[in-house]
Structures are given as C-alpha cells and as structure tokens.
Amino acid sequence: MIRQALILLRKDLLLELRGREALPAMLLLAGTTMVVLHFALGQRSVTGGTAAGCLWVTLLFSATLGINRLFVAEQEEGGLDAVLLTPVERTAILLAKATTLFIFMVALELVIVPAFALLLLGPDLLPTLGGLIPTLLLVDLAIAAVGALVGAIAVQSRIRDLLAPLLALPLLLPALIAGAKSAELLFAAAGPAPIPGRWPLMLALYALVFGLLGVALYDYLLDD
Amino acid sequence: MLYRALSVRENLHHQARLLGVPSERADRLIERVGVAARADEPLRTLSRGTVQRAAAARAVLADPPLLLLDEPYANLDPGGAAMVAPLLEENRSVLISGHEPRMLLERSDVALGLRGGRRAFLKPSTDVSDSDIKALYG
Amino acid sequence: MTDAPTVHGRGLKRLAIATTLTLGTAFALVFFWTPNELDQGFVQKIFYVHVPMAIVALCGFTAGGIFGFMQLRTGKRVWDMRSYVSIHLSLMLATGTLITGSIWAKAAWGHWWVWDEPVLVSFLIVFLLYACYQPLRFSIEDPERQARAASVFAVVAGAFVPLNFAAVRLAEAYTHPRTLGTTTGGMPGTMLFTFLLALLGMTLLFVTLWKYEMASKNARMKLASVKRRIENEIAQGGAA
Numbered sequence: 001m002i003r004q005a006l007i008l009l010r011k012d013l014l015l016e017l018r019g020r021e022a023l024p025a026m027l028l029l030a031g032t033t034m035v036v037l038h039f040a041l042g043q044r045s046v047t048g049g050t051a052a053g054c055l056w057v058t059l060l061f062s063a064t065l066g067i068n069r070l071f072v073a074e075q076e077e078g079g080l081d082a083v084l085l086t087p088v089e090r091t092a093i094l095l096a097k098a099t100t101l102f103i104f105m106v107a108l109e110l111v112i113v114p115a116f117a118l119l120l121l122g123p124d125l126l127p128t129l130g131g132l133i134p135t136l137l138l139v140d141l142a143i144a145a146v147g148a149l150v151g152a153i154a155v156q157s158r159i160r161d162l163l164a165p166l167l168a169l170p171l172l173l174p175a176l177i178a179g180a181k182s183a184e185l186l187f188a189a190a191g192p193a194p195i196p197g198r199w200p201l202m203l204a205l206y207a208l209v210f211g212l213l214g215v216a217l218y219d220y221l222l223d224d
Numbered sequence: 225m226l227y228r229a230l231s232v233r234e235n236l237h238h239q240a241r242l243l244g245v246p247s248e249r250a251d252r253l254i255e256r257v258g259v260a261a262r263a264d265e266p267l268r269t270l271s272r273g274t275v276q277r278a279a280a281a282r283a284v285l286a287d288p289p290l291l292l293l294d295e296p297y298a299n300l301d302p303g304g305a306a307m308v309a310p311l312l313e314e315n316r317s318v319l320i321s322g323h324e325p326r327m328l329l330e331r332s333d334v335a336l337g338l339r340g341g342r343r344a345f346l347k348p349s350t351d352v353s354d355s356d357i358k359a360l361y362g
Numbered sequence: 363m364t365d366a367p368t369v370h371g372r373g374l375k376r377l378a379i380a381t382t383l384t385l386g387t388a389f390a391l392v393f394f395w396t397p398n399e400l401d402q403g404f405v406q407k408i409f410y411v412h413v414p415m416a417i418v419a420l421c422g423f424t425a426g427g428i429f430g431f432m433q434l435r436t437g438k439r440v441w442d443m444r445s446y447v448s449i450h451l452s453l454m455l456a457t458g459t460l461i462t463g464s465i466w467a468k469a470a471w472g473h474w475w476v477w478d479e480p481v482l483v484s485f486l487i488v489f490l491l492y493a494c495y496q497p498l499r500f501s502i503e504d505p506e507r508q509a510r511a512a513s514v515f516a517v518v519a520g521a522f523v524p525l526n527f528a529a530v531r532l533a534e535a536y537t538h539p540r541t542l543g544t545t546t547g548g549m550p551g552t553m554l555f556t557f558l559l560a561l562l563g564m565t566l567l568f569v570t571l572w573k574y575e576m577a578s579k580n581a582r583m584k585l586a587s588v589k590r591r592i593e594n595e596i597a598q599g600g601a602a
Contacts, residue, residue: 007241011227014238018266019229073227081225086242149518156511157501163494167515170491171522174529181533202529213521217514220434 001092008083008096013103015073022069023104026062030112033058034119045122052183055116056139056176059109063143063172064165066104070097070151075160090218094148098214101151102144109136121187128186131195135182138203142175145210152221171210178202225279228268232259232278235267236285243286253281258307272299280308293320297327325357371577374570381570385563391556405469410557412462414564415455416485420523422452422568423492427520430513442509445516447575449495451568456489480534484527491519 016022037054038044046054074083083093113136117125125132146168154164178199185193226235236250254263257277259270267275276299283291296312297305309331312318322328329335329349337344337352337360345356392410429445432438463482468474477483498515502508 004242007238011230011238014234015227015229073229076228083242086239088242153498153511153514153518156507157498158503159497159501163498163501166494167491167498170487170494171518173487174526177529177533198532202532206525206529209521209525213518217434217517220510221514223510 001089001095004088004092005095005099008088008093009099012073012096012100016100016104019073021072022066023107025069026065026104026108027111029065030058030062030108031115033061034112034116038120046120046187047122047189048187049180049184051121051123051187052180054120055113055183056180058112058116059105059139060143060169060172060176061165062108062112063101063105063147064168066101066108067143067147067151067168068154068161068164070101070147071155071160075155084222090222091215093222094152094214094218097151098144098148098211101147102140105140105143106137109140123187123189123191128192131182131186131192134200135179135186135195135203138200138207139175139179141207142203142210143172145207145214146171146175149210149214149217152218156221175203175206178206225282226267226275229266231264231266232270232274232281233263235278236281239282239285245285250281250285253285253311254278256307256311257281258304273301273304276300277304277308280312284311287315289316291316291318293318293322295322296320297322297324325352325360370573370580374573374577377566377570377573381563381566384559384566388556388560388563391552391559396553396556397550405466408462408466408469410560412459412466413557414561415462416459416481417561418564418568419452419455419459420488421565422448422455423488423523424520426452426516430516430520433509433513434517439505439509442513443576443579445513446499447572447579449492449516451571451575453489453492453495455564455568456485456492459485460489478534480531481527483534484530487526487530488519488523491522495519 034054037057041050041054043050113132114125150164150168150171154160154167157163182195182199185195226232227238230238232254233250236254237247239245240247240250254260257280259274259277259281262270262274267278270278276296280296283293291312293312296308300308305327313331320328320332329352332349334346335349335352336346337356339360344360345352388410392407396407396410398404398406426445426448429441429448433441433445463485464474467476467479467482475482495512495515499508499512502511
C-alpha cells in the first residue's frame with residue numbers, strides 16, 4: 001500500500017513539476033493576500049492576534065487553491081479511471097493526495113512565512129520559530145487530511161471550483177482556531193509566550209479524526 | 225487515460241510501476257507502436273494519432289487476456305493502424321467497436337452489426353456481405 | 363422499496379394532529395402560564411422556540427449522518443433520500459434558530475450578533491457547512507454518484523458538528539471565563555415543563571414533516587416509474 005502511495009505521489013509531484021499549476025498560483029495568491037491585508041488593515045506591521053490572523057488567512061486561502069487543484073489532472077484526463085483500473089488501494093490514493101497537499105503547504109510556507117516576517121510581522125521571526133514550525137506542520141497535517149477528503153468530494157461535482165473552498169473553510173475552522181490561538185501567543189509584542197498543550201493536541205487530534213474519516217470513506221467516493 | 229503534462233515514457237513508466245510490470249516492457253512497447261522518437265515530449269504537444277498509439281501501448285502494458293476497445297483506430301492513418309492492430313490483438317480476445325467495417329471484418333472472427341441500437345446481424349465475419357454493411361449505414 | 367410509501371405515510375394524520383396539539387399547547391403555555399423572566403422580560407420567551415429548534419436541527423443533522431452511513435453500507439437509495447430530507451429540514455430549522463437567536467441577542471444584549479457566545483458561533487459554522495449540501499447534491503447528475511457523495515458529506519459533516527462545538531467552546535472558554543452551565547439548569551418547574559413540551563412539539567413537527575416529504579417523494583418516484591412503464595407499453599404496442 002505504501003509502495004503504491006509512493007508511486008502515485010511521485011506522479012503527482014512530477015505532474016506539478018511539469019505543469020506548474022498549483023504551487024505558483026498558491027504562492028501568488030498568498031503574496032497578493034498579504035498586500036491586500038496591509039492596505040485593508042492600514043498598518044505597516046502587525047503583532048499578536050492580528051498577526052496570527054493575517055498569517056492563517058493567507059495560508060488557508062492558498063490551501064483552498066491547492067485542494068482545488070488536487071484532483072484536476074485526474075478529472076481532466078479521465079486519469080482517475082486509469083488509476084482505478086489498476087489494482088490500487090483507495091487508501092493509497094488518499095495517502096498520496098494528502099502527502100501531495102502537505103508538501104505543497106510546506107513549500108508554500110518556506111517562501112511565505114519569511115515574506116510575511118519581512119512585509120507585515122512586527123516582532124522578530126527568529127525567536128518564534130521554535131513554536132511556529134511545529135504549529136505550522138500540525139496545521140498542514142490537518143489541512144492535508146481535510147483537503148484530501150474535500151477534494152475527492154468536490155471532484156464529483158460540476159461546480160468543483162466553487163465547492164472546494166466552501167466545504168474546506170468551515171471544516172478547517174477548528175484547526176484555524178487552534179493555530180490562531182497558538183500563533184497569537186508566539187507573535188505577542190512582548191516576545192513569544194509558551195503555547196499551552198491543548199492547542200497542539202487539538203490539531204493532532206483533528207488531523208487524526210479526518211485522516212480516519214478519509215480512510216473509511218474514500219472507498220465509497222472513488223468507487224466506480 | 226494518460227496525463228497530458230507528462231511524456232509518453234513518463235506516463236507508461238508510471239502505469240508500469242502501478243501494474244507491477246518491468247519498465248523495459250514499457251520501453252519495448254513504445255518502440256513497437258512507433259512513437260520512440262517523440263517519447264520524451266509532453267503528450268499535449270503530440271498529435272492525436274501519436275497519443276492514440278501511446279494509449280494502445282498503455283492498453284496492452286499488463287498483457288490482459290481480454291480487451292474492450294472503442295474505436296481504437298479512429299485517429300490513426302492506415303499505416304499506424306497496421307502497426308498497432310497486431311499488438312492489440314496478439315494472444316488475447318478483443319471486442320472492438322468501430323466504423324471501419326472493411327478493416328475490422330478482415331481482422332475479426334465474429335461480427336455484430338447494430339442499427340438503431342438493435343441487432344442487424346450476428347455471424348462469422350467471413351459471411352458478412354457488402355449488402356449487409358450497406359444496410360447498416362443506409 | 364415497493365412498500366416504502368405506505369411505511370412513510372402510515373399514521374401521518376394522527377401524527378399531524380398530535381404535533382398541532384402539542385405545539386399549540388406549548389405555545390399557549392408560553393404566553394399565558396410561564397412567568398416573565400426577571401432581567402429580560404417577555405422577549406426571553408423566544409427561548410421556547412429558539413432552543414428546541416436548535417436541538418432538533420442538530421439531532422436532524424446527526425440523523426442525516428447516520429442515514430448517510432446506512433446508504434454507504436447498504437447502497438440502497440432510500441437511505442440517501444432519508445438523509446437528504448433530514449438535512450434539508452434541519453437546514454430550515456437552523457435558519458430559524460439563527461434568526462430567533464439574533465432577535466434574542468438584540469433584546470438581551472443590545473447586539474444582533476455576539477461573537478463571545480460559543481454555541482451561537484458554532485451554530486453559524488455548522489450552518490455554513492450544511493448550506494453547501496444542496497449545491498453539492500444538485501451539481502452531480504449521475505444518481506448513484508450523487509447518493510454516494512451526498513452520503514459521504516452527511517457523514518463527514520455529522521462528525522464535524524461535535525468537534526466544532528468542542529473547538530469553539532474551548533477557544534472561548536479561555537478568553538472569556540464563564541460558568542459552564544446548561545441552559546436548563548436552575549429553571550423553575552413551570553418553565554422547564556413548558557420547555558420540554560415545546561421540545562417534544564418541535565420533535566413531532568420534524569418527524570411529521572420528514573414522513574410527509576418522504577411519502578411524497580416516494581409517491582412521485584413511483585408515479586414516474588409507472589408513467590415510464592405505460593409509455594414503454596404504448597410505444598411497443600404501437601410498434602407491434
């Protein structure tokens with residue numbers, strides 16, 4: 001199963017490398033969102049809760065783009081049928097899609113978080129990294145789990161592009177809450193404060209629940 | 225069935241990995257359908273005929289005992305069809321639907337003629353006459 | 363499937379009468395028997411509509427998830443219809459909940475909306491998610507695909523509801539320390555009795571509407587299939 005997932009993952013990454021459809025768009029949207037936030041808030045730099053909000057709004061909106069593109073290649077080329085015609089486990093497809101999205105998010109954050117620190121963030125980024133990196137990774141995990149499921153639901157529909165963000169954003173709100181609460185403490189004007197254990201725990205639990213839901217439901221979604 | 229952003233070789237190697245077929249077989253098939261010269265260019269830059277040949281190679285990758293083909297020769301010139309046809313039809317049962325009665329009859333054992341979704345004839349291909357075919361399209 | 367219409371239609375009349383009586387009595391009690399609450403006065407009585415609607419809507423969403431799960435397990439279309447009707451009715455009740463909640467908030471706190479009331483905020487999020495159910499459902503033409511995607515949505519959203527309530531509650535509990543008490547705690551007997559009666563009435567209303575819509579959908583489906591059969595017979599008769 002892992003072997004199949006790796007084959008599919010390799011194909012998804014190769015497709016992105018050749019087609020460059022998801023990541024550049026995600027980066028551009030994130031960059032534009034930060035410029036929009038700067039003017040909308042009318043502030044040169046932000047701290048605390050506002051800073052956390054700016055970062056998560058930027059990342060979440062870009063994530064919905066990524067979720068949207070997740071199954072596009074399959075849908076446009078009838079490729080899902082090609083995958084389903086080979087003896088591939090549905091869980092391997094879920095794993096490959098979730099990992100693809102996770103890699104997209106990490107790649108996005110490698111560029112966007114430093115850019116955010118340069119453009120908008122008031123406090124110094126370096127001292128926050130110890131808490132920020134695990135938080136980002138946990139949120140990415142939750143986004144990957146929810147996104148792989150939402151992408152597979154939305155791709156069934158004619159209005160996939162509309163539905164993916166509409167479904168993904170409410171479903172990601174609990175993860176956003178935990179992420180924002182953590183980042184708010186990290187970006188405090190007085191210097192980063194420690195994050196209470198309940199927020200990372202909640203993020204991990206959330207990713208786990210949606211991962212399990214995905215494993216249970218993918219069989220039905222991709223069954224033709 | 226094939227990804228348009230990937231080349232013929234990338235597509236077939238990916239499928240070979242999924243099916244557990246050695247990638248040398250994929251390379252051999254690329255040679256046999258005559259697309260080796262353009263096998264490393266993205267599919268979307270290739271002509272429909274070339275893509276059709278690649279699709280034929282994909283279809284026989286796992287050497288299935290039975291193939292269902294819907295107009296497999298539609299976008300191919302006669303030379304291409306002559307190259308692909310033996311590959312598709314070797315060592316297996318094949319069910320082909322298509323609109324090239326002369327070519328298909330020559331290559332098949334049994335023919336089923338459909339007119340308006342209903343059976344017009346079902347007999348050995350050698351027994352199908354010109355008037356049978358005219359009646360289908362008339 | 364053949365006996366489904368009779369199953370869903372059975373007892374509909376008696377149920378409708380019971381619903382009318384229960385809800386009518388409950389509302390009569392609300393107006394003439396229950397005391398006016400001390401700080402909020404008469405407007406607090408919207409609570410007897412608001413809370414039952416919210417509870418029944420959430421139970422309806424949960425039922426939709428369970429029916430969706432049954433559809434996936436059995437592959438029978440009737441479970442999908444049950445899930446659809448549950449979610450569809452709950453969505454209407456949820457709209458009512460948000461409107462009455464907003465009126466209550468305006469009267470009690472002076473604002474149409476308050477962000478530090480976790481139940482209200484959670485309810486809005488749940489509402490926004492379920493509002494996508496119908497667009498999703500009706501943008502899939504293939505009936506089998508439609509049933510499967512809608513059921514998967516129902517299950518996912520059903521699991522999301524408690525998670526979301528917990529997350530929002532957790533987030534607010536630490537910003538605004540508040541006593542975590544239930545709404546029914548410390549209620550005088552007359553209020554509790556009326557509230558429970560209103561809750562029962564709302565539940566009966568949901569069940570009645572649900573059975574009514576199921577019966578009507580089944581009848582329509584049956585009618586369509588009979589029509590098709592007759593048309594086929596006429597076409598074949600004409601050909602012969």
